[in-house]
Amino acid sequence: MSDEQELTGPATQTRRALLTGAGAVGAAVILAACGSDDSGGGAAPTSGGPAVPSTGDAGGGDREGAQSLARTADIPVGGGAVYPAQGVVITQPTAGQFKAFDSICTHQGCPVTNVDGGTINCTCHFSKFSIEDGSVKGGPATKPLPAKNIKVTGDQISLA
CATH class of the missing domain: 1.20.5 (Single alpha-helices involved in coiled-coils or other helix-helix interfaces)
Structure with a gap:
């Protein structure tokens, strides 16, 4: 052969x-x-703070049936954290004041990626949103990020 x-x-x-x-x-x-933008279900730490798993309570057990997303200490004053799996961004504009917004940019539907310099930022087209009220602070977006309801119980933050 x-x-x-x-x-x-x-x-x-x-x-x-x-x-x-x-x-x-x-x-x-x-x-x-x-094809996945899920970072393992936890938060994408942005302006400090550790990632928190998406399952269970960050404090060790579910309270009042609500699933905890983070501890208050995980959200830096003047910053925030993006929780892509839950579709929420949690911010702390001033000490003890926590806000939450939808994590999808209103411009073209990209997920926001971080909180830095007092704004929630979408790196797809560089839209920026206020950590205080979700209003547009720059970029091509024309609509604010919709607010989400959260509940702070002790040191735990959960969706309301």
Whole structure:
């Protein structure tokens, strides 16, 4: 059998099919990973503060049936944290005052990515929103971020 025959025989065709299939599976895994904006369910820390898991209560147990998103200490004064899995941004404009807004930019529906410099920021097209009331502070967005209801119980923050 010549070298040329070995390269075009049934074994080579089987190897090609196997490699082609493996490549398709690898591409599907990569695409699935790239298609998700979920950062593991926790907060995307922005202006400080640790990430908090999306399941259970940050304090160790659910209180009054509400699922805690964060502890008050996790939200820096003058800043905030984005919780993409829950679709909310929690801010603390002044000490002890907590606000919450939808985490989807009103410009073209991109998720906001961080809270920095006193604004909630969308890095898709650089819209900026106030941490106090969600109003537009810059960029192409023309509508404010909708407010969300939250409840602060002790040191726990949950959606109301």
